[in-house]
Amino acid sequence: MLPLNAIITQITEESPLVRTFFFDHRFEDMEPGQFVMVWVRGVDEVPMGLSRNNSITVQKVGEATSKLFELKEGDSFGLRGPFGKGFTLPAKDEKLLIIAGGVGAAPLSPYAEAASAAGAEVNTVLGARNAGDLLFEERFEALGKVYVSTDDGSKGVKGFVTDALKNLDVAAYDRIAVCGPEIMMASVFRLLEEKKVLEKSEFSLHRYFKCGIGVCGACCIDQSGLRVCKDGPVFSGVQLIGSELGKYSRDASGRRVKI
Amino acid sequence: MYTLTGLKLKNPTILAAGVLGTTGASLCRVAREGGAGAVVTKSIGPAPKTGHPNPSMIRLDCGFLNAMGLPNPSYPGFLQELEFAKENSAAPVIASIFGGTPSEFAEVAEGLLPSKPDAFELNVSCPHAEGYGAAIGSNPCLVEAVTAAVKDVVNVPVWVKLTPNVADITCIGNAAESGGADAVVAINTVKGMAIDIESGFPVLGNRSGGLSGKAVKPVAIKCVYDLYTALEIPVIGVGGVSSWKDAVEMMMAGAAAVQVGSAVYDRVDVFSEIDSGIEAFLRRKGYSDIKKIIGLAHEVV
Ligand SMILES: Cc1cc2nc3c(=O)[nH]c(=O)nc-3n(C[C@H](O)[C@H](O)[C@H](O)COP(=O)(O)OP(=O)(O)OC[C@H]3O[C@@H](n4cnc5c(N)ncnc54)[C@H](O)[C@@H]3O)c2cc1C
Ligand SMILES: Cc1cc2nc3c(=O)[nH]c(=O)nc-3n(C[C@H](O)[C@H](O)[C@H](O)COP(=O)(O)O)c2cc1C
Ligand code: FES
Numbered sequence: 148m149l150p151l152n153a154i155i156t157q158i159t160e161e162s163p164l165v166r167t168f169f170f171d172h173r174f175e176d177m178e179p180g181q182f183v184m185v186w187v188r189g190v191d192e193v194p195m196g197l198s199r200n201n202s203i204t205v206q207k208v209g210e211a212t213s214k215l216f217e218l219k220e221g222d223s224f225g226l227r228g229p230f231g232k233g234f235t236l237p238a239k240d241e242k243l244l245i246i247a248g249g250v251g252a253a254p255l256s257p258y259a260e261a262a263s264a265a266g267a268e269v270n271t272v273l274g275a276r277n278a279g280d281l282l283f284e285e286r287f288e289a290l291g292k293v294y295v296s297t298d299d300g301s302k303g304v305k306g307f308v309t310d311a312l313k314n315l316d317v318a319a320y321d322r323i324a325v326c327g328p329e330i331m332m333a334s335v336f337r338l339l340e341e342k343k344v345l346e347k348s349e350f351s352l353h354r355y356f357k358c359g360i361g362v363c364g365a366c367c368i369d370q371s372g373l374r375v376c377k378d379g380p381v382f383s384g385v386q387l388i389g390s391e392l393g394k395y396s397r398d399a400s401g402r403r404v405k406i
Numbered sequence: 407m408y409t410l411t412g413l414k415l416k417n418p419t420i421l422a423a424g425v426l427g428t429t430g431a432s433l434c435r436v437a438r439e440g441g442a443g444a445v446v447t448k449s450i451g452p453a454p455k456t457g458h459p460n461p462s463m464i465r466l467d468c469g470f471l472n473a474m475g476l477p478n479p480s481y482p483g484f485l486q487e488l489e490f491a492k493e494n495s496a497a498p499v500i501a502s503i504f505g506g507t508p509s510e511f512a513e514v515a516e517g518l519l520p521s522k523p524d525a526f527e528l529n530v531s532c533p534h535a536e537g538y539g540a541a542i543g544s545n546p547c548l549v550e551a552v553t554a555a556v557k558d559v560v561n562v563p564v565w566v567k568l569t570p571n572v573a574d575i576t577c578i579g580n581a582a583e584s585g586g587a588d589a590v591v592a593i594n595t596v597k598g599m600a601i602d603i604e605s606g607f608p609v610l611g612n613r614s615g616g617l618s619g620k621a622v623k624p625v626a627i628k629c630v631y632d633l634y635t636a637l638e639i640p641v642i643g644v645g646g647v648s649s650w651k652d653a654v655e656m657m658m659a660g661a662a663a664v665q666v667g668s669a670v671y672d673r674v675d676v677f678s679e680i681d682s683g684i685e686a687f688l689r690r691k692g693y694s695d696i697k698k699i700i701g702l703a704h705e706v707v
Binding site for chain 2: 148184186188189190191192193225227356357359360361367368369371374397398399400401
């Protein structure tokens with residue numbers, strides 16, 4: 148498919164470095180956790196999780212995202228997708244724990260909303276560097292309890308999401324969904340492994356995408372060889388046992404880089 | 407078992423270069439879960455390259471366009487991946503390599519030898535990497551020199567992968583054969599381009615790239631057909647194969663084995679599916695051996 152021309156209808160400032168871009172197209176059939184390839188014409192095309200069926204929520208980190216931040220309502224970018232495999236929707240009355248760090252809350256908020264609409268009970272552990280960086284706190288609060296952690300202690304537990312998680316009985320949940328910086332996901336992974344609840348968990352991974360459609364092999368993870376862009380980005384915790392998670396990833400050339 | 411340039415393959419389907427070939431684990435997955443008879447790595451060169459900016463691949467109605475720009479970690483960076491593939495894949499692993507000169511090709515081949523690839527495939531055919539690939543592959547003298555330079559430093563089979571973006575592919579095939587190639591592989595992608603009409607921007611980050619998938623099958627069939635007549639050495643067919651019927655057609659044109667690239671988009675186990683389809687076809691038609699269909703289209707008329 149050629150990229151569709153997405154016209155920006157609204158831009159919301161979520162925090163100094165995070166903005167949500169609403170566009171004039173709805174991905175009606177999206178699975179929460181799926182991503183789109185966002186083409187900032189003349190610059191680059193980068194993967195972004197869908198934060199709603201008509202929005203992406205972007206953290207400014209480099210060239211493409213900086214260029215996106217220069218765009219205004221009425222401007223446009225190219226969009227391809229939705230691609231990949233999203234989170235598994237819980238059944239009615241299941242208890243779901245969302246664990247979100249930083250911009251990882253972007254794909255998890257539509258998931259939390261879909262799960263709640265399906266009749267699941269949704270609680271969230273939400274972490275960020277400081278109170279101003281907490282993303283989509285109100286969206287999660289509208290669904291259930293939210294346990295907050297901030298690195299600097301400006302809100303909630305001082306420390307990482309794993310510190311907030313220590314006070315919770317993870318075994319009481321039927322499903323656990325995780326997305327955030329890899330260091331955070333790796334420590335959550337270890338905690339869930341210790342508590343022997345990995346089989347209830349799903350993690351959304353981040354790797355360098357070239358093709359984004361499962362052909363080139365740039366995003367494959369060890370030792371399974373699974374493609375993050377097509378077999379993921381959401382994987383069950385069990386699929387990640389003994390994997391490269393938290394150890395290394397690969398850059399655009401395919402070279403290993405330590406996490 | 408099926409023998410090709412001395413390599414023992416469990417079936418005549420091979421993963422094409424540049425597809426799911428960046429890591430050792432991925433190559434193993436294609437061999438094991440996918441059922442490929444052999445696997446070819448991503449093309450590896452003398453220095454790390456990040457490739458072209460994205461978009462680097464898009465799917466069209468008729469096939470795929472890509473301009474990856476030969477991203478690779480360089481041969482020292484790839485050794486551990488190749489080693490992993492060799493240790494864990496039941497199937498032969500062929501190292502695809504590229505360089506800008508005959509001596510660079512030889513340097514990369516020698517550099518990868520410690521990981522013991524089963525064969526080398528020389529990429530003299532990538533259509534969208536300045537100074538590499540097709541820049542060499544459209545010059546018969548250079549193709550012969552590159553092939554000879556690699557043959558000089560390795561003692562495993564050497565395959566040469568050809569570009570269809572030339573006036574006469576058999577002339578390049580002959581040059582590879584003269585240089586000592588054990589087989590030729592045809593074809594790499596066909597030059598192509600797509601433009602976003604909303605903005606006027608060429609879609610690929612590199613502006614233009616190479617077409618693969620369904621659209622190129624007739625081009626590949628013709629190239630294989632012509633090379634089969636012109637050369638003594640085996641021709642390995644690649645381009646637009648996504649079913650056993652495509653594979654049989656390619657073999658009837660003269661392909662001794664078939665590589666599959668873009669079709670992994672649909673399913674990674676496309677190799678097992680093609681292999682069992684070919685087997686069923688041979689049984690139904692009463693062919694005693696797969697060799698009976700190789701080049702068949704040349705005999706019937
Ligand atoms: C499945 C998935 C979903 C994502 N969802 C979001 C999201 O919802 N919101 C958000 O802000 N970010 C998200 N990201 C991360 C986002 O893609 C990168 O931060 C973005 O590509 C940075 O581009 P840049 O040009 O601004 O940065 P650059 O300066 O090019 O690079 C900065 C870092 O961004 C990453 N990056 C760059 N290009 C790519 C690429 N093609 N593929 C993967 N990573 C890349 C690399 O880790 C790099 O080190 C997601 C990534 C993946 C893989
Ligand atoms: C994403 C992608 C990357 C490729 N990279 C390489 C490469 O590194 N070296 C090479 O010789 N051919 C490369 N090719 C070409 C394929 O190996 C193959 O020749 C071509 O795609 C035609 O086969 P197909 O129609 O089955 O895909 C690449 C093709 C694709 C689609
Ligand atoms: S980015 Fe190409 S296979 Fe995932």
